[in-house]
Amino acid sequence: MDHHIVTSSALHITLILLTICKGLSGATFTFMNKCGYTVWPGILSNAGSTPLESTGFELPQGGSRSFQTPPNWSGRFWGRTGCTFDPNTGQGTCLTGDCSSNQIECNGKNAIPPATLAEFTVGSGVQDFYDVSLVDGYNLPMIVEPNGGSGSCLSTGCVTDLNQQCPAELRVDSGQACKSACEAFGSPEYCCSGAYGSPDTCKPSVYSEMFKAACPRSYSYAYDDPTSTFTCTGADYVITFCPSLTRVSLPLACGIRTGNCCGRQALVKNLRETFLHQQAQEMGLKQDQAKG
Numbered sequence: 001m002d003h004h005i006v007t008s009s010a011l012h013i014t015l016i017l018l019t020i021c022k023g024l025s026g027a028t029f030t031f032m033n034k035c036g037y038t039v040w041p042g043i044l045s046n047a048g049s050t051p052l053e054s055t056g057f058e059l060p061q062g063g064s065r066s067f068q069t070p071p072n073w074s075g076r077f078w079g080r081t082g083c084t085f086d087p088n089t090g091q092g093t094c095l096t097g098d099c100s101s102n103q104i105e106c107n108g109k110n111a112i113p114p115a116t117l118a119e120f121t122v123g124s125g126v127q128d129f130y131d132v133s134l135v136d137g138y139n140l141p142m143i144v145e146p147n148g149g150s151g152s153c154l155s156t157g158c159v160t161d162l163n164q165q166c167p168a169e170l171r172v173d174s175g176q177a178c179k180s181a182c183e184a185f186g187s188p189e190y191c192c193s194g195a196y197g198s199p200d201t202c203k204p205s206v207y208s209e210m211f212k213a214a215c216p217r218s219y220s221y222a223y224d225d226p227t228s229t230f231t232c233t234g235a236d237y238v239i240t241f242c243p244s245l246t247r248v249s250l251p252l253a254c255g256i257r258t259g260n261c262c263g264r265q266a267l268v269k270n271l272r273e274t275f276l277h278q279q280a281q282e283m284g285l286k287q288d289q290a291k292g
């Protein structure tokens with residue numbers, strides 16, 4: 001009888017673990033800050049998606065933090081820089097990527113351009129869609145790397161410091177961010193609006209081409225879809241601010257989708273695969289840059 005109870009509880013625990021590992025089909029997002037400064041990530045869930053446990057937080061230099069999304073979550077991530085929040089009132093603003101919430105949490109507020117954006121649609125059971133967009137301008141280097149998953153699962157983003165290459169007419173004040181041509185000039189041909197509101201009529205501009213040359217996998221203007229949207233099924237994702245090309249390190253990506261919760265061996269295997277994958281991706285990005 002006792003033996004039976006033990007077996008049955010063991011079975012229950014196994015079933016619960018299996019449910020946790022396989023049943024939740026949201027993705028785990030891990031943010032890493034490799035910048036030489038603090039970044040305050042902002043998170044905006046799309047209408048109809050449950051907000052994540054934070055909508056904005058402080059990520060110190062060298063820090064990392066993970067979030068689990070609900071199934072079918074969609075939304076965007078970006079990095080705010082140069083923030084100051086009053087320690088007493090919690091109120092404050094950021095130099096770039098500010099979300100006008102006047103506090104560390106963005107509370108459903110969007111990034112004020114210019115800001116490098118990572119956009120995701122988590123397809124629970126079907127493929128995820130993701131991209132890094134410079135359509136609203138650029139403020140800091142950011143890459144997205146899938147971890148595990150099946151399909152093409154390429155990393156994307158912008159490893160270049162575009163602030164260094166930003167033309168004077170797009171530059172923000174002291175050069176901490178670079179506007180899109182749409183933001184800077186507001187004309188329909190740059191914004192792909194009005195008569196230019198279709199992929200046939202809105203073409204790359206000298207400005208979007210400059211962005212594309214520097215960051216070949218990022219969206220450089222509104223209809224840049226074919227080379228800028230990526231898909232992967234069942235992956236977790238690492239989002240790195242200021243990825244370094246010379247220093248390859250192991251991301252602390254512990255995700256439910258990749259099965260890390262199922263045991264230490266899986267974790268080690270997963271980290272090793274991520275390491276090799278990341279090395280290959282970084283070489284790919286370097287080659288892209290050399291070509292650009």
Ligand SMILES: *[C@@H]1O[C@H](CO)[C@@H](O)[C@H](O)[C@H]1NC(C)=O
Binds near residue numbers: 071072126
């Ligand atoms: C997620 O979306 C898929 C495809 O649209 C759907 O089949 C599934 O039921 C959704 N899952 C949840 C938990 O909403």
